[in-house]
Amino acid sequence: MLDINFIRENLSKIKENIKRRGEKYNSLIVDSLLQIDKEWRELKGKVDLLRHGRNEITLQITKLSKEKKDISKLIEKAKALPQEIKNSEEKLEELKKKINSILMNLPNLLHDSVPYGKDDAENKVVKSFGKKPKFKFNLLSHVDLIEKNKWVDLDRASKISGARWYFLKGELALLEQALVRYGIDFMTKKKFTLVIPPHMINRKAYEGVTDLEAFGEMLYKIEGEDLHMIATSEHPITAMYMGEVLDAKELPIKIVGYSTNFRKEAGAHGKDMKGIFRVHQFNKVEQLIFCKPEHSWKLHEELAKNSIEFFKTLGLYFRQVNVCTGDIGIVAAKKYDLEVWYPVQDAFREVVSCSNCTSYQAVRLGIKYNEDGENNYIHTLNSTLIATSRALVAILENYQQKDGSVVVPKVLRKYMNGIKIIGKFDNKNNRKKK
């Protein structure tokens, strides 16, 4: 959400930004926003005046009653006030709601370096890393690999839970845990603090971090409770500081979040139906930073660098893209995606999303920092380090061997008790010798 004061002072900038984002948004909405805001402020003045009148008269009543004088006339006069005030307050509230709903849908100001483009096809490749792998045999899809090796049981999961749910089994489940532990170690070595958040949060917190109306179809709601399953650890961890004023000395706060994530994937009918590429539940290690505005652009690059470095160590072929205006969404001011090469799908697919949200989330959540007696909104940043289901698919596709086994990336072996290869043929060199 943008700060209304900021909009008032930077009208042309805001409109330009909306135009740059294309047809999805209409810059005229800003004019009507300011018009309603003006009405609101005028009415606020009137309501405050009415309230002042009430305060005055009750003060007099208090005074007179202490002097034991007759107050019946004053009370008679005062009786009309509450209704009058209430009527105006209701109008005021209505206007405020209108203002808020417009503000909620206004997109963040984009950074100058965000490329113009209609959709994800026009994201700009920044750089590629690693080498495109070559194979001298016919590749199996990850769906075939998990089936042959009995690493995932989709049938039984569908029996008890439904489509897009899965049992992760045996060596692949170990590999999943290895990825998580490696990811967490990787970040804590960089002085990020590990945080494991609640996996369910209430409505108020969720409204702070995302547009519940739009995201409603992504989130699982607990029946009869004011609770939603989290779609990413970013949500509870960002909402954690809701309504707080942080000390500038504590900033930047660097957190590595870990949680299981739950997503309905309601809008994805038919997409990626097979295997575990797109599922209702997966684990994710996430980087988060809360910082002063003047540091956020440098830290954004740092987050991207961390994720790049991490994927390099996994030995995958991938590229960094600068997400274009048509694909970036309303929250981020700039977003890098990392896309890994999936040889079977013959495509790059998104595995990391690294955003500088500037003050957009902070305004909505009311997170400020205090420096020299002055309060200002902080900046929030987040970046995937690793999301397990997609990373597992990437490893399966890229590290598979002719016999259907899969080589474990070197950096993960120490988290796998030294196992070098997982797969149906038990390799004698595969176990760590004691």
Place this chain on the structure above:
RNA sequence: GCCGAUGUCGCCUAAUUUGGUUGGGCAAUAGUCUCGAAAACUAUAUCUGAAAAGAUCUACAGGUUCAAAUCCUGUCAUCGGCGCCA
């Protein structure tokens, strides 16, 4: 889950019985003063307003009332007891 108590500024606390528009202590930060420090003094949240000023804030949301920290209802949280449980 049941029963009971409690919730006041960053922390502590008084005012709740009997509704009258808050008060005190400590700490922190900034400023004034100072060669420097200590002490002392001033300031400290949010909203509207050019300003003067005004409005709002006693866990949260409602209600009663001219007026609510105080009375009523609901919710949440904390503590204690019982129950259940990895």
